[in-house]
Amino acid sequence: VLMKDDPGESHVSIHLETTSEAPITPSGYEPLSHIGCLDVSIKNSKIYVTDGFSFIEIDSETNHASGVLNESMWSDVSITNSENLGVLMYSIAVLLGYNNLFLLHSASLVHNSNGYLFLGHSGSGKSTTTLGLIANGWKVLSDDTVLIKSYHETVECISFRKDMYLKEDTVKKFPWIADHCEPARLPGRKKQRILLKDLFEDQFQNSCAPNHLI
Numbered sequence: 001v002l003m004k005d006d007p008g009e010s011h012v013s014i015h016l017e018t019t020s021e022a023p024i025t026p027s028g029y030e031p032l033s034h035i036g037c038l039d040v041s042i043k044n045s046k047i048y049v050t051d052g053f054s055f056i057e058i059d060s061e062t063n064h065a066s067g068v069l070n071e072s073m074w075s076d077v078s079i080t081n082s083e084n085l086g087v088l089m090y091s092i093a094v095l096l097g098y099n100n101l102f103l104l105h106s107a108s109l110v111h112n113s114n115g116y117l118f119l120g121h122s123g124s125g126k127s128t129t130t131l132g133l134i135a136n137g138w139k140v141l142s143d144d145t146v147l148i149k150s151y152h153e154t155v156e157c158i159s160f161r162k163d164m165y166l167k168e169d170t171v172k173k174f175p176w177i178a179d180h181c182e183p184a185r186l187p188g189r190k191k192q193r194i195l196l197k198d199l200f201e202d203q204f205q206n207s208c209a210p211n212h213l214i
Contacts, residue, residue: 012095014056015066016088023055023068038086047094049087056091060098065091101158102148108141108157108208109133115157115208117146127164131174139205140196148210157210165191 029041029048041048047058049067056067069088093103107118107126111133120126130143141159149156171178171192180199181192197204 012063012099013065014091014095015064016056017068018071019068020071022052022070023050025050025055026057035090036086038090040090049090049094051087054087056087058091058094063095063098065095067091096147100149100151102150103160104146104148104157105144106146107143108146108159108210110139110141110205110208111137114212115210116212116214117157117210118214127166128170128173130164131170131177134200134203135174137203139203140200141205141208142196155210156207158207159205162196162204164194164196166194167191 025039025041025048029043029046032040032042032047034040037051039050039052045059045061047060049056049058053070053072054068056065058065067087089103096103104117105119107120107130109116109118109130118126118129127143130140134140141157142161143164145161147158147160149158165184166177166181168190171181177194177199180194182194184191184193
């Protein structure tokens with residue numbers, strides 16, 4: 001359930017199945033864009049997203065999406081680590097966007113009641129920076145992905161990714177978190193996973209007003 005800026009609530013749902021067959025684009029859709037390995041088409045209120053392995057159909061009027069994920073994405077490490085997962089993430093981003101919520105690849109922390117967003121590509125040091133600032137008393141929303149919500153001329157940052165995936169050398173820099181790490185859930189990811197809310201219960205924060213962009 002995603003809260004809008006009005007008194008009502010917006011219910012967003014996704015129904016997914018798995019298959020071993022390649023998807024067939026339904027008739028009546030017109031090409032909209034090509035993003036990386038994704039082909040996006042549109043028909044009236046519906047958007048169709050596919051990468052040739054999986055597909056999801058999104059309906060903006062009902063806030064509902066349904067589709068099929070190729071079962072190989074869970075068993076084949078090379079596919080799991082590829083952009084194939086982008087079908088699901090792109091669809092989630094579209095549904096959230098319909099509800100005035102926008103995904104941002106950024107770490108978010110709070111210090112002295114001021115919210116900070118740290119933007120950067122994967123591997124640029126967002127997680128290392130996050131852990132260093134937490135060790136110095138900062139509060140944290142996420143080290144990787146947040147939601148940005150705009151309403152009534154104000155902007156709110158909301159925690160989205162509440163776990164961290166850390167490289168071995170990062171864990172060595174902060175040995176006090178080693179006992180709280182667990183293997184990454186997705187196959188092929190040579191990283192350790194920690195839950196922010198569990199490990200930093202007193203320093204975890206669900207939302208903030210982002211005052212600074214770094």
